[in-house]
Amino acid sequence: MAHHPPNAPILISSPDTDTLLGQLATFVVRAQTEAIDKKGKFTLALSGGSLPANLRRLIGHDGVKWEKWHVYYVDERVVPLDNPDSNHGSCHKHLFSQVPIPESQVYTIDTTLLDNLEELADDYETKLIREFAAKDSARYPVFDLILLGMGPDGHTASLFPGHELLNENDRWVAYIENSPKPPPKRITLTYLVINHAARVAFVATGKEKQDILKAVLDDPASDLPAARVKPYYPGQLYWFVDDAAAAKAEYVRTPFQM
């Protein structure tokens, strides 16, 4: 596949969390509707951290077709699904337990493999291959939407500054045993997957993200993990942030079209 340069990221900054979460929900529903119109389903990958709770405005939102959703995890902590650290556990608690999404369309890690990280990552990769590679002969999975968070060190997914996984150029799903953010054992989608998505959106709030957001958005040469998210054309990157997180960034803002 010939790769075109990435589109410039679109930064949407909201005065408060409520506005931000309402816009985020509208954005997700638009992506969903476009995907369903095109191919009858919506493929989505979700992060952990604050993201699952930040999707709460989707509950009861007009136009959500939960039965068409196919949900994967951007990264997952290698713990049982009912462990408080589990990203699936968090998504289940904040969202999926409250909406009619078919359980079989939420793709969790295989918890019989918790003691074998390599097999666990391979198994999750096989789930992606089943979803994406079987139907069209695409070389990479093309998610309709990938939702990311960013840590104050610039990490995203379980891709941490200076870590060897930043250069993973082969696997779609990789494992990490020494994550600096606990818990240490995780699996993560790699840039091969993230940068082939149709849309990628970061959600970042609060003043503890000010400096890192400036570093990522204002320096086109930044090689921080979050700055390496550059979806290939025609993929588009969005940043949904609040004014507290955006306070130091000079990057141009785009008003959200309701």
Ligand SMILES: O=C(O)[C@H](O)[C@@H](O)[C@H](O)[C@H](O)COP(=O)(O)O
């Ligand atoms: O499983 C994880 O730990 C996440 O996927 C991670 O990449 C997260 O998105 C960031 O650390 C931001 O977390 P917050 O949104 O909570 O700041």
